[in-house]
Amino acid sequence: MVPGKVATIEDVARAAGVSRQTVSNVINAPSKVREPTQRKVQAAIEALGYSPNAMARRLRTQRTSTIGVRLDAFSGGISGVVLDRFVHALTEHASTRGLRVLLYAARTVDDELRHINEFADGGEVDAIILTNTAPGDPRAARLRERGIPFAAFGRPWGAHDLEKAGHPWVDIDGAAGTRAATEHLLERAGRRIAFLGWPSDSGTGDDRERGWRETIGPRAGDPSAPRLISAETVPEAQAAVRSLLQDNDIDGIVCATDVHAIGAHLAAVRGGRSDLQIVGFDNTAAAEALGLSSVEQLPEEVATAILEMLMGPEGTKISRPPTPTPTGRLVEPELIVR
Template sequence: MADKVTIADVARVAGVSRQTVSNALNTPEVVRPETRQRVLEVVEELGYRVNFAARQMRTGRSKLIAIRIDPAGDGVNGSVFDRFLHGLTESAAGAGYRLLLYTAADDQKEIAAFQDLLGAYEPDGFVLTSTHHKDARTSWLLERGLPFVTFGRPWSEPADVHPWVDVDGSAGTEAATEHLLAAGHRRIAFIGWPSGSGVGDDRREGWRRALAGAGLDPAGLSRETPDGIADGEAAARDLLTADPDITALVCASDSLALGALHVARSPNPAWHAEAYRRIAVTGFDDTPVAKAIGLTSVHQPLTDAAARCMDLLGRALDGTPPGNLLLPPSLVVRQSA
């Protein structure tokens, strides 16, 4: 393998000093154009590349961004994070950064991971996902003035405590509900998660808002259940049994929707002795499963979100005030609704 080419090698061949090579690459304006040109040619010729470790020692910047990847979530919804990650890797590369992965089981473990990482690899910044109420991670990072962006807004604090990018979940469920209303549905129920989670409550709120806008009463039309196919099925069964007028189900996730769909599509439902009701179902996240089975679902612009996260983080690293950003989702209409 070609031996390591250092800045000194380039300097020698180009007949200039190390520092001039460094300047030609990092501060071109202080170098005479023809010198710069010559240096760049030698850089090309020798295949020189800066050694990040050495640079990091001097400047303190590692050009690394750390992000947590969860222990093998094999669920339907795991793919949301994965799609975000794919997008972020590309945006980061465009900005000259690479992603460093780590795992952590909970907030406290993640903070411990921060400490390990900061001591060892010294990442320049962090991207946090799945923010929640009383997020210990963000306050820890804020206290220490470390640059980070969250994908997910702060749920317990004012919107401007830290930079974030999020997708407007309530707008998503609202759009889904409005789509159902436009199709003539009047009794539209919601299947979501136990209240207390920011994301879940937000999604429920969008449904409620749409019903209110149409002058409809949401009372008795909402169920709270853990995320899962079986859970969605049970909740749907419960709702449809309790209220024979329900004709549509808005769900907080594709997993729940998938379960609901089983009930909605069962040809001769035990929960209903009358003539067959066609029940519309919508999901959330537009996972591959939704696409595969024709489930109408709310799509999150994840690649875009990733790019904007990188934008904001870049600003945070520059010292520019980064701000925050709420992206609109879009409804992907398929056969299920």
């Protein structure tokens, strides 16, 4: 170990040749560990001078009144607005229930897993809220393993039955949002409505595309209702729409994000189609400034719903488990017409 470095539970586990959980059991529940293993762990603790946090030993009886939420790395552009609003709303609503919100930075899933272990070892939080959920996400399993209550902003992508996810979650009903956007354009612009979004196999993107497809029906993907693909950048979205307008006189475009919508708007204006009806998704300040209609995700409602799942409608303490039967909820977004 580096001289002067304070020993961690990971150092003890490595020195004793056991898992981190075994070290935690030796400290907090020695009856679960065989005596020879206890002796190895205790020897490593003494050799390294490790001092377990007293709060960890009192975790079952003492609460921290703190909820942990990952703070995403700043990526620039107009993305991330929804999560920023969610964190702001969560902090406000948690405060009224006597809770604090602890923000932590993690650039990778492995970084976040290390944070989860540290929170469990140190007893720093009563619960964690996961964001940016994805198929095969290992964070939920780690939280269950370490015994930390949690809920997720984002559905368990890849689960065949969302109601059997095993943990509470809240997400935006993206399909409902694009369905409302498509119905609006069919009524206001015409029947030739395109969709512009990410490549397939993106959980969020596929969900938003589904609302457009279900509304357009069998024509979805035909020349009268083309499906355009673009990364979430203004130049790529602009290029995709510019190419479309050269051969197709469409009436409107439903977009997976406001970034796509801004690119589509620029292409339409520069292509002499300033009348082209375009609807974005996220309702950012940039879309508002350009006068673009957009789907509002209502992250404040998500924050309220997650706290209710963790604490009950008017509770002031985190439940263990958060709900008797973990449930999921889809929040229907609102179409903002401009």
